[in-house]
Amino acid sequence: MTELASESTAQRDTLSITVTVNGHAYTADCEPRVTLADFLRHTCGLTGTHLGCEHGVCGACTVLVDGRSARACLTLAVQADGATITTVEGLATGNTLNPLQEAFWDNHGLQCGFCTPGMLMTATELLADNPDPDAAEVRECLSGNLCRCTGYDSIVRSVLDAARRMRG
Amino acid sequence: MKPPAVRYARAGDVREAVALLAEHGSDAKVLAGGQSLVPLMSFRLARPSILVDINRIGGLDRIEQDNGSLLIGAMARQRDVELSDVAAAAVPLLPQALRYVGHVTIRNRGTVGGSLAHADPAAELPAVVTALGGDLVLEGPGGTRSVAAEDFFTGTFTTVMAPDEVLVGVRLPRLPDRTGVAVEELARRHGDFAVVGVVAAVHLAADGTVDLVRLAASGVDSVPVRLHAAEAALSGARPTADVLEAAAATVDASIHPTDDVHAPASYRRHVARLLVQRALGAAVERSGAER
Amino acid sequence: MTIVEPDRTTYTGTRVRRTEDPRLLAGRGQYVDDVTVPKMIEAAVLRSPLAHARITGIDVSRARELPGVFDVITGRDLAAVAGEQPVIWFPIPDQRIARTHALAVDRVRWVGQAVAAVVAVNRYVAEDALELIEVDYEPLPVVADLDAALAPDAPKLYDDWPDNVSGSLTYTAGDAEAAFAEADVVVRERFTHGRAFGCPLEPRGCIVEWDDFAGTVDVHLSTQSPNLARDLLSEVLGVPVHKIRVRTPNLGGGFGNKFDFYGEEVIAAVLSRRTGRPVKLIEDRLDSFVATSHSRDQRLDFEMALRNDGTILGLRGISYGVLGGALGTVGAGPPWASVLTCMGPYKIPNLDVTVKAVVTNRSPYGSYRGWGVPKGNIVHERLIEIAARELGMDRAAIRRKNFPAPEEFPFFSGVAFTYDSGDYAACLDLAMTKVDELGWRNRQTAARAEGRSLGIGYSFHVEPSAYGPSRILNLVGLAHSGFDEVTVRMDSIGKVTVYSGQINMGQGTHTIYAQLAADGLGIPMEDVVVVTGDTDSCPYTGYGTGGSRAAPLGGAAILRATERLQAKILRVAAELLEASPDDLQIEKGVISVKGTTSRSVTTRDVGDAAYRRLLNKMPESEMPTLEEVDVFDPPNMATSYGCTALLVEVDRGTGAVTLLDCLQAHDCGTVINPMLVDGQLAGGLAQALGGALLEELVYDEEGQLRTASFMDYLLPTAMEIPPFHFFHQETPAPDIPGGIKGVGEAGTIAGVSLVASAVDDALSDLGVTVTRFPITPPRLLDLIQAARTPTGQAHTEEDAR
The missing domain is CATH 3.30.390.50 (CO dehydrogenase flavoprotein, C-terminal domain)
Incomplete structure (x- = not known):
């Protein structure tokens, strides 16, 4: 999707939708087939949401829709009309990482960083629901997010460390 | 892996959804949680001409006890049923089986009706509904009908539903205490x-x-x-x-x-x-x- | 060779947090699909649905007419302006090299081979247009697997070849025949490793802008080897190297898959030239299963000869590389490397080992972390355990008996590698001690009492790393080099930039280079930035980022360059302090006379003197500026090694294997950053464990790939991978300044035979021997049932999968 989309003269049904992402409202005309992931990446310019499989298995595109985690590749943008969305870009405050991000940094919870946004969003939901998870619960929760670099152990430790920090 | 072009309609109520399905026949697909349909479209294995979105129909997400049965609306999210005290009290098999369905993120959006209508023979929810002899409630142009689970599934990804019918819910018998x-x-x-x-x-x-x-x-x-x-x-x-x-x-x-x-x-x-x-x-x- | 060591090591050896991380954590990374170039349009590739067929016609007219489409090309269009895909490894003399163009011209030889490409306003429209291209195929007989390829009357992939064998090469040492004749015991087995691939979570991609007026090609490419890509683009496109710029944005994993050079970058270049627009071509996940290099697909028929006391006398056998329908960038390299490493850490005086490379109607074979060595590991680790059982020996004792002693290094393995240093027995002991400390044996005993089957497995591995030396690589058939070049520059305010030809794909290269440069110069790490991934500004690395080269070779070059640069800094500071350079010390960027604190200058003062206000500050004898270049070409490789242990549980009813705990004792010489070393070990192990149990690219008899999605190609999740524990020895590499050895591939090498060892142990009462990978539940259940049934009849006849 480029800014040249208007060069297409194909006439297709489009909808005007409004989605609030990380506090900003984005209104755009949107083809029904456009996934929320592509809407975020191309229309909103938020490329932190990554596409690793586009069929709902890898979890790299996980975002929060109205506070609950969702695969942005399995959600059509038109379905998110009116929704409030948080992406990885919404986690830090200014240039200050949040405790979860800090814990990933301290525990080598990322290598290439491609799965990381999805891991962070999934863990964000987990820690909101369960502030004191054990390692087995963290593993089960993260099992919908594939990582090819870390072997997961450091991610599990990162999330447990973040939980400790957030409990204070 | 981009879905093919498709039109989109948001049904305000079940009647409207049925009318849209009746108008477009088998070219139309009901869009519930989308956790199976959207990837099929991204693989271009499904290419409906129009999506009938039933997400905004009120009342389709209920989880309630009624006369010794558990009634679950088609749009009840799997995660909500998994965490529902009502469901756990009536049919404890349900939350236990739901924990095997994909992952939390999938269950957040995936619906009970979507899983049943998709009719994957390896899926957990159809097995639970079949085991318990549940009834699936369908609404079509001629009104509402109820189909026993064992009659509902006809093959891999196929059911008795007519192209102009919408699955609106499932009724499961309450299991006796201490089951x-x-x-x-x-x-x-x-x-x-x-x-x-x-x-x-x-x-x-x-x-x-x-x-x-x-x-x-x-x-x-x-x-x-x-x-x-x-x-x-x-x-x-x-x-x-x-x-x-x-x-x-x-x-x-x-x-x-x-x-x-x-x-x-x-x-x-x-x-x-x-x-x-x-x-x-x-x-x-x-x-x-x-x- | 003198070992260059910084005077003080403030950062080396410490768990420094990665400099790469904050922006990646904030979602500010820039992976290739995140890059947008003005006026860019997007491409998609049409792929063959058949494994073997002639193309009798292609009609692209309907696709061209679709609104939003800029261009459609076929193989003929591409071949008119671009050469065939290059191959850089020729280890087998007189090997027949099967090359193809980036788009098939008249024949397809694997499912997924590219046959046409579309470029359009966006990817959605490009994919719409692909559906409008009509290709007529005339099916040809399919060579679906190794047996089909080697059958006497097999259909041929290449009509002018006598058969489907690309080449064969035998290495011998001593007299294997005599050794086997005099042996007390010979154990032999056929090992089979299914197809798998590195499968980085970020699919490959590129953006190419070919300016036909300037004659330049500007490329953003998800590659581990920007210099190699530039050289190969030049060969294929006929554009001079200096007119090609290759930039690598963030890489979402590489694992060798992004070392190779692919047709997509050529397709995008041709489309860009024809349309006059920058063209983005991103491989989507479906593409990735057929278009990214496959690997691991090998059959290994090997036998080991021993004396009754466990001394290994000889090893012989054949490694069959099940290659695809054309050779990938590295040709038959990985199956060849299996043969080079099949003796592993053991002294085996008599060898007769052969690699045979065979083409089939499957996707091309290429690089994947470990590069053949994991299969070499299967040969020596499986056979030595089978021999131990045969001889009634302890599996640790038999290993220990055959290790070279520390004083025997450098140790020539008998085929190609000379292991530089190590204490293998100590490493084995370390692992076994930790197994006891973690209480695995007690867990095993307790579980057995409950009727559960727990097993403890071991794998000892060697990892030849720091691929060089260049001339040796050339000698064994590589059309490329193995040195590494860096530039270290201190600027006018005394801050430092390190420029390297290596790239950063998640392993933390920027962090460790900054650690080494800061220690080498005596400055704060915050004063160092590392720049990689742009052929216009960064120096040349031979090979690329692969072969566990970045830390030892790039690190050595940094240490050598910073040593010289530090000397120059001190000479300039001496002028400023009116002292002798020999009397100066530098610490945290402050230069002072040793033993005093009164007078000092900072690197800022030195930078100013060297770049701006030279008068009375910069010695007349010195060239202005502060910059050193170093090129390091190692005299020998550096061989890391480790002993890995694994605790598993086997469900005898279903054949399912659960991984409970894992540890590794490891020696990679000088550890620059223990946190990152552990990360490399864990990540590699996870890939191997996936390969051992889950991941397989399954082809059917029609050459159709049956596992072409993440629903069927099963990457391990956090639920399948166990916790890890790592323990380090440090035996410095004698031939590498700084003593650093590579670590990137350790886990992938160790982890497959490891699972087999643990499963065998869990089922030791049955006498099960795992020989086929991945170990799927049906396959293991077959072994269990065959072991229980004296006739050897398996319950199921699961095969050919």
């Missing part, structure tokens, strides 16, 4: 569709004999299979190890597995029998427990 339930599954990874799955519910009478047993398997046929012969072998008997083994021995004749890339049919047969034995054993062990 033991178990889910046994052999999946290649956590969260994957089962190579073979078994769901079981067992209730014991005061004399220790089985007075209720519900058993179904997934991944062993083109539809989820209610294991009637195994149920019969257990019903009225004391659930000794021999009886459980005898019950499991009937499974082979009840199932029709096929080969796929993850396991040959012969393996599925072997594992189905084993998992039935394990599931019944676990359900018996848990029966009688307070909940």
Whole structure:
């Protein structure tokens, strides 16, 4: 999707939708087939949401829709009309990482960083629901997010460390 | 992996959804949670001309007890049912089975109706509804009808639903207190569709004999299979190890597995029998427990 | 060779947090699909649905007419302006090299081979247009697997070849025949490893802008080897190297898959030239399963000869590389490397080992972390355990008996590698001690009492790393080099930039280079930035980022360059302090006379003197500026090694294997950053464990790929991978300044035979021997049932999968 989309003269049904992402409202005309992931990446310019499989298995595109985690590749943008969305870009405050991000940094919870946004969003939901998870619960929760670099152990430790920090 | 062009309509109520389906016939697809339909479109294996979005229809997400039944609206999110006290009290097999469905993120959006209508023979929810003899409630141009689970699934990804019908909910009989339930599954990874799955519910009478047993398997046929012969072998008997083994021995004749890339049919047969034995054993062990 | 060591090591050896991380954590990374170039349009590739067929016609007219489409090309269009895909490894003399164009011209030889490409306003429209292209195929007989390829009357992939064998090469040492004749015991086995691939979570991609007026090609490419890509683009496109710029944005994993050079970058270049627009071509996940290099697909028929006391006398066998329908960038390299490493850490005086490379109608074979060595590891680790059982020996004792002693290094393995240093027995002992400390044996005993089957497995591995020396690589058939070049520059305010030809794909290269440069110069790490991934500004690395080269070779070059740069800094500071350079010390960027604190200058003062206000500050004898270049070409490779242990549980009813705990004792010489080393070990192990149990690219008899999605190609999740524990020895590499050895591939090498060892142990009462990978539940259940049935009849006849 480029800014040249208007060069297409194909006439297709489009909808005007409004989605609030990380506090900003984005209104755009949107083809029904456009996934929320592509809407975020191309229309909103938020490329932190990554596409690793586009069929709902890898979890790299996980975002929060109205506070609950969702695969942005399995959600059509038109379905998110009116929704409030948080992406990885919404986690830090200014240039200050949040405790979860800090814990990933301290525990080598990322290598290439491609799965990381999805891991962070999934863990964000987990820690909101369960502030004191054990390692087995963290593993089960993260099992919908594939990582090819870390072997997961450091991610599990990162999330447990973040939980400790957030409990204070 | 971008979906093909499609039109989109947001139904305000079930009647409107049915009308849209009636207008477009089999070219139209109902869009619920989208967790199966959207990837099929991204693979370009599904190419509906129009999506009828039922997400904004009010009241389709209810989870409530009613006259000894649990009523679940088609748009109830799987995660909500998993965490529902109402569902857990009435049909404890349901939350237990739901934990095997994909992952939390998938269950957040995935719906009970979507899973049932998609009719994947390896999926957990169809197996639960089949085991418990649930009824699926369909609404079409001619009104509402109710279909028993064993009549609903007709093959891999196919059901008795007409192109202009919408699945609006499912009604499950409440399990008696102190029913033991178990889910046994052999999946290649956590969260994957089962190579073979078994769901079981067992209730014991005061004399220790089985007075209720519900058993179904997934991944062993083109539809989820209610294991009637195994149920019969257990019903009225004391659930000794021999009886459980005898019950499991009937499974082979009840199932029709096929080969796929993850396991040959012969393996599925072997594992189905084993998992039935394990599931019944676990359900018996848990029966009688307070909940 | 003198070992260059910084005077003080403030950062080396410490768990420094990665400099790469904050922006990646904030979602500010820039992976290739995140890059947008003005006026960019997007392409998609049409792929063959058949494994072997002639193309009798292609009609692209309907696709061209679709609104939003800019261009459609076929193989003929591409071949008119671009050469065939290059191959850089020729280890087998007189090997027949099967090359193809980036788009098939008249024949397809694997499912997924590219046959046409579309470029349009966006990817959605490009994919719409692909559906409008009509290709007529005339099916040809399919060579679906190794047996089909080697059958006497097999259909041929290449009509002018006598058969489907690309080449064969035998290495011998001593007299294997005599050794086997005099042996007390011979154990032999056929090992089979299914197809798998590195599968980085970020699919490959590129953006190419070919300016036909300037004659330049500007490329953003998800590659581990920007210099190699530039050289190969030049060869294929006929554009001079200096007119090609290759930039690598963030890489979402590489694992060798992004070392190779692919047709997509050529397709995008041709489309860009024809349309006059920058063209983005991103491989989507479906593409990735057929278009990214496959690997691991090998059959290994090997036998080991031993004395009754466990001494290994000889090893012989054949490694069959099941290659695809054309050779990938590295040709038959990985199966060849299996043969080079099949003796592993053991002294085996008599060898007769052969690699045979065979073409089939499957996707091309290429690089994947470990590069053949994991299969070499299967040969020596499986056979030595089978021999131990045969001889009634302890599996640790038999290993220990055959290790070279520390004083025997450098140790020539008998075929190609000379292991530089190590204490293998100590490493084995370390692992076994930790197994006891973690209580695995007690867990095993307790579980057995409950009727559960727990097993403890071991794998000892060697990892030849720091691929060089260049001339040796050339000698064994590589059309490329193995040195590494860096530039270290201190600027006018005394801050430092390190420029390297290596790239950063998640392993933390920027962090460790900053650690080494800061220590080498005596400055704060915050004063160092590392720049990689742009052929216009960064120096040349031979090979690329692969072969566990970045830390030892790039690190050595940094240490050598910073040593010289530090000397120059001190000479300039000496002028400023009116002292002798020999009397100066530098610490945290402050230069002072040793033993005093009164007078000092900072690198800022030195930078100013060297770049701006030279008068009376910069010695007349010195060239202005502060910059050193170093090129390091190692005299020998550096061989890391380790002993890995694994605790598993086997469900005898289903054949399912659960991984409970894992540890590794490891020696990679000088550890620059223990946190990152552990990360490399864990990540590699996870890939191997996935390969051992889950991941397989399954082809059917029609050559159709049956596992072409993440629903069927099963990457392990956090639920399948166990916790890890790592323990380090440090035996410095004698031939590498700084003593650093590579670590990137350790886990992948160790982890497959490891699972087999643990499963065998869990089922030791049955006498099961795992020989086929991945160990799927049906396959293991077959072994269990065959072991229980004296006739050897398996319950199921799961095969050919």
